[in-house]
Amino acid sequence: MIETPEQQQSKSVEPTPRTNEVSKAEQYAALVHSRRSVRKYDADTTFDHDAVQRALELAVLSPNSSNMQLWQFHRVINSDKRQQLAKLCMGQNAAKTARELIVITTTPYKWKQRTKMNAAQVRQAFEGREDATSKRALKYYEKLIPFLYRNDRFGIFGIARKVIVAYLGRNKPMVREVSKADLRVCLHKSTSLAAMTFMTAMRAEGYDTCPMEGFDSKRVKHLLSLNSQDEITMIIGCGPRAQDGIYAERHRVDNAETIITYA
Numbered sequence: 168m169i170e171t172p173e174q175q176q177s178k179s180v181e182p183t184p185r186t187n188e189v190s191k192a193e194q195y196a197a198l199v200h201s202r203r204s205v206r207k208y209d210a211d212t213t214f215d216h217d218a219v220q221r222a223l224e225l226a227v228l229s230p231n232s233s234n235m236q237l238w239q240f241h242r243v244i245n246s247d248k249r250q251q252l253a254k255l256c257m258g259q260n261a262a263k264t265a266r267e268l269i270v271i272t273t274t275p276y277k278w279k280q281r282t283k284m285n286a287a288q289v290r291q292a293f294e295g296r297e298d299a300t301s302k303r304a305l306k307y308y309e310k311l312i313p314f315l316y317r318n319d320r321f322g323i324f325g326i327a328r329k330v331i332v333a334y335l336g337r338n339k340p341m342v343r344e345v346s347k348a349d350l351r352v353c354l355h356k357s358t359s360l361a362a363m364t365f366m367t368a369m370r371a372e373g374y375d376t377c378p379m380e381g382f383d384s385k386r387v388k389h390l391l392s393l394n395s396q397d398e399i400t401m402i403i404g405c406g407p408r409a410q411d412g413i414y415a416e417r418h419r420v421d422n423a424e425t426i427i428t429y430a
């Protein structure tokens with residue numbers, strides 16, 4: 168029997184049976200444990216570039232602030248370009264030996280377009296049943312987002328916003344991160360989550376990755392002809408792991424120091 172979109176949707180949100188949950192949790196734990204930052208890739212093993220595309224198509228499903236999707240993923244496959252880019256990654260092995268490099272950027276200047284897109288999406292989703300929720304969602308995209316995302320070169324708007332929220336927040340809870348610098352952090356948070364989804368997906372494909380922040384951002388932007396307002400969150404090298412691709416045992420500080428519980 169063919170299901171209506173509503174039936175399909177309600178099915179997709181049904182809770183997973185508990186027994187499956189355990190095995191999925193185990194599978195996921197195994198995946199997370201097997202991901203390492205790999206600094207050397209095997210030049211002789213075949214590498215399926217389609218796996219990168221698949222992993223990126225999962226990465227864009229990552230949670231992101233206000234669903235603005237102010238990100239881009241630049242795939243550098245071409246060998247010459249890759250070697251030029253590897254040099255700008257300070258000649259790191261993880262870049263030099265990578266079979267493909269992904270430059271993840273934030274695209275702040277697209278905020279107006281994305282605001283319109285989201286507002287239109289809300290209108291469409293609530294068509295014929297406008298209520299308090301839809302009004303709130305529209306107000307969010309038509310009033311609050313422009314208030315938060317509009318910036319000038321010197322960050323004056325952001326300073327004004329800081330003063331406003333400090334005043335309004337005297338007697339009630341208020342989001343305080345409203346400056347131009349805060350917005351940059353906000354965008355890099357979302358791109359970082361996408362980076363993590365990408366790296367996990369690549370591991371699931373049987374490949375490895377290394378996130379890098381050691382690069383000359385000015386020259387990389389020039390090499391890829393990026394928009395002057397683009398900011399590079401990180402560059403990820405990927406490929407099939409070389410036998411000596413992991414430099415050391417994984418180590419983390421004690422969980423008790425980093426996982427704080429308020430029971």
Ligand SMILES: Cc1cc2nc3c(=O)[nH]c(=O)nc-3n(C[C@H](O)[C@H](O)[C@H](O)COP(=O)(O)O)c2cc1C
Pocket residue numbers: 202203204205206259261377378379380381382401417
């Ligand atoms: C934002 C970020 C930037 C990083 N930059 C580099 C880098 O430039 N070069 C490098 O070799 N590793 C880099 N790493 C990898 C870390 O060194 C690595 O994740 C850490 O040592 C833990 O090892 P693991 O990923 O194998 O668990 C970076 C990781 C992150 C999250």
